[in-house]
Amino acid sequence: MTLLLLLIIYLAFISLGLPDSLLGAAWPLMQKDFGVPLETAGILFMTIAGGTIVSSIVSGKVIKRFGTGKVTFFSGLLTASALLGMYVAPSIIWMGVWSILLGFGAGAVDTALNNYVANHYKAHHMSWLHSFWGVGATLGPVIIMAGFMLGDGAWRNGYLTIAIIQFILAAILLISLPLWNNASNNREGGLSENTETLDDEPSREHTKPLHIKGVKLSLLTFLFYCGVETTVGLWGSSYLVNVKELSAATAAQWVSFYWGGLTIGRFLTGFVTFKMSNTMLIRLGQIIALVGAALLILPLPTTVSLVGFIMVGFGFAPIYPSMLHETPARFGKTHSQTIMGYQMAVAYTGGTFIPPTLGLIASHTTIGIFPFFIVIFIIGMLLSSERLIALLRKRASVFN
Template identity: 55%
Template sequence: MAILLLIIIYLAFISLGLPDSILGAAWPAMQNDFQAPLSAAGLLFMVVTSGTILSSLLSGRVLLRYGTGRVTLVSCFLTAAALFGFFISPTFLWLIFFSIVLGLGAGSIDTGLNHYVANHYKAHHMSWLHCFWGIGATAGPVIMAYHISSQEGWRSGYLTLAILQFCLVLILFISLPLWNLKRKQPAHSSGEEAASIEAASDPGSHPFRIKGVKLAMLSFLFYVGAEAAVGLWGSSYFVHVKGMDPSTAAQYISFYYGGITVGRLITGFVNFLASSRMLILSGQLISLAGIIFLLLPLPDGFLLPALVLIGLGFAPIFPCMLHETPVRFGARASSVIMGYQIAAAYVGSALIPAFIGLSASFISIAIFPFFIIMLILGMLYTSEKIHLSLKHK
């Protein structure tokens, strides 16, 4: 039963990744239909992420009251309804409304499943969980590219994704008894969990006073902002700067997420040989090399390998930074600090892509790679400074 439930959780995380990458792939085609400025995609992305932040902040009490299975079921239904809403939206204002619904659904799924796996399954399953998110994020642009290239249009792409999500809703509804059976089993570390809950609910605790926390939050903000920005604006960069057609550009973005997915699968094995800190550093340098390749006057044949290289570099950074949290700050404090880091990550994904889009509308989308370089360098500086400061404390 535990294995069956784990498979369902993996499927749910695939569904979480599907809509995360689809807007950037579809936007060049959507922009023409709605006669919207280039920066409007950044606004939609910010609205989705704001809804995600709100639902994540509220999810703790909701999960305790209703359980992960029910919350995941309702959240997936909201996500499916939002994707269907994109399909039928007659105006840009309707896209904004359904972006709110999409964010509210996604945040609860993300928080609930990460928490559930952390408490009921062994640690290596967390790496595979984020790998399955990558599968969804890779499949989304592929589906959208197919519908755009076949002249069915971006709306048909959203309809296909909505149907897939509604199928998952049905699976989750049937599997509700499995969640209840698993929930009755005692947590593997109830003492630590109780201490974490106590620390998290202590009004006198101040994570900002702990050395390195602010830098860690900046690292998460820089990373998630960079990852989201490449996914959102990479397609527009290839269309407007490199002269690609929208369907090819959408396919290229799927290879970017494919690089993240394959990289995280590999990371799960490499972690037996290398420390999380080394994987973080290596990932930052690899992604930096990839984005520099985009700027060099190289033939178009180098664009796809460069994008895959960025994805491979990004792959280990987020899960390894999560894994480093108790190493850096201790097991008890990490329960509170983890929440602060995730919040910073969502803020980065909300603000940074929107800021890049706004800047591009005033200047040019050609500035996009320079922003990514600055974010990677900022991430590199903060993560290494954390290591050095904690090493000498």
Template identity: 50%
Template sequence: MATVFLSIIYITFISLGLPDSLLGVGWPEMYRDLAVPQSYAGLVSMTISFGTITSSFFSGKLIRKFGTGKLTAVSVLGTATALLGFYLAPAFGWVLVAAVPLGLGAGAVDAALNEYVAENYQAHHMNWLHSFWGIGALTSPLIMSQVLSQDRSWRVGYLVVAVIQFILAIVLLMTLPMWRGKEQKKTAEQQERALTLSFLIKMKKVRLALYAFFLYIGVEATMGLWSSSYLINVKGIDSSKAAIAVSGFFGFIMFGRLISGFVSMLLTNRQLIRIGQILIVSGALLLILAKSYPLLLLGICLIGFGCAPIYPAMLHETPERFGQAIAQQIMGIQMAIAYTGSVVLPPLFGFLAPKLGMEVLPIFLIGYGSVMYVASELLNKKLDAEGQLNER
């Protein structure tokens, strides 16, 4: 039963990744069908992101009230309904309406499952969990492209993924007794202790952790959005090879998390985070120096491989860093800040690139990676000092 239960968690994370890539693949057909400008994809993406940020912020309170299992099941049901809304949407306005529950559900599932695995499972499961998200993110474009290749509407792609989500929601609802049996019994103090955001932000170690989350997602999202433009416009690589390189970046994140799951049995989360940050900076330096496509590809894959362990390891460290009493609350805030980084930092680079030149992309990545490294090391130092005081 323990294996079945863990399998359900992994499958849920695959389903979390499924909707994330649908919009990008389907939009070239969607905007024509909906008779809106191509740029309106940004409105849909922003609506989903703001919903995700909102539910992440409040996930701690929701978990305490409803429990992880019930919140996950209802949220997956919400995302399934939202995807069905995309399928049925008669006009663009209804797509925006459907985007709201899609974002809210995704944020709640993400925060709830990450907090649950961080408290109840070892580090390798956290790495593998995020690797399974990559499977979902890579599968949905294949579903949509298969639908479109058969000259069928983009709506069918959304319907297929919606059906998958509905099936998973039913499975989760049927297995709620397993969740109730597995969820940790919180003490009265842990159940009642809910600190205000302003109080938490005043804690230096919380701020340092949030800096690291914000900048990590900044690296991943900025690379995903702008690395192809960098290769084409700065290094003179043709678009097909640039696309392969970007796929390599995301592929190495997924592959790296699979490998990190095994490596985490030998190394600590701190060591994995440190190695990942060093690889990001090294890969960015290689992008500056490289003259050939193979070296550029190596640099991009190094950045992806460096990204792989950082996010899962930082999430898994949350109960250790802040204590289980407020781990749920901190987890949601960390993830909300991470999503904020994905919304803010890529457009920021896009705004500055015309003024500074696209060639500054690796310099931004080095800056993000270096500040992230400093924030992480300062956090480790503070935690060690607190540990020494507690021992006395």
């Protein structure tokens, strides 16, 4: 039963990735159909992100009330309905309305599944699941949407196809509801032998989640991480074209290697977790990413920039899933669901507002600041993470 539920969760993570890259892939045709300015895509993106942030913040109470299985099913149904709504949307206003619902659905299911896996499965599954998210994010625009990009209104068929996939997943989740409770009683054990646990759970039981020592540092680390991950993906091509003087096609290909390094790295990290702790993986990933970003600054041959982008992606690979998996061990299972929601909300906030910040600064200076911006944010992530690790070790020594 536990294995069957795990398979369903893997399918859910692929499904989570499918809608995430649709807007960017479909926007050239959508913009023409609706007759709106180019920047409207940014408004829709931020609308989806806003719904996701709100949903993540309140997810802790909702999941505690209704359970992970029910929330995951309802969120999947909401996501499918939103995508179907976008398929039939008669105007850009309706696209905005459905974007809100899409964000609500995505935030709740993302938080629910991450916390469930962190509490019930070992670290390698968290890495592999996020690798499967990358598979979904790749399949969305490359396979599904690209197949419908010919003809008037063809983008709608792409949204319809992914909506149908989401409805099928929702049906599977509905049928699987009894498995969630059974798996909770017979779990694999999310806190593996390589996870650093603490013994002060009773002392934190009646403490407000945000008042638990280390939580704010964790939130800051998530803010830096997701902000810089999205910034590299959004502005990497512009930097390569305008500073390194590559063609747009070559630059796009090189940035795709960054995402490839991230996805493949998470798959490989799943095997490394058998030998290394989450803490070590987080630190090693940050160091690799920092070295890769430094290569973008140094006056070296242009091909070194490709190595730098791949290193940054490969370094980022273990950081996010390892930090998520550490949540129950660091802050206790009692509050892990709420804290997970806060972490996801802050992560989405970083991914939403930090990339436009670089764009705003670059528009008044030069896109040449891109690698320096990346290095500064990786250093900020590393410092906040190391301070959190030191605080946790100090607290552990007090309770041991």
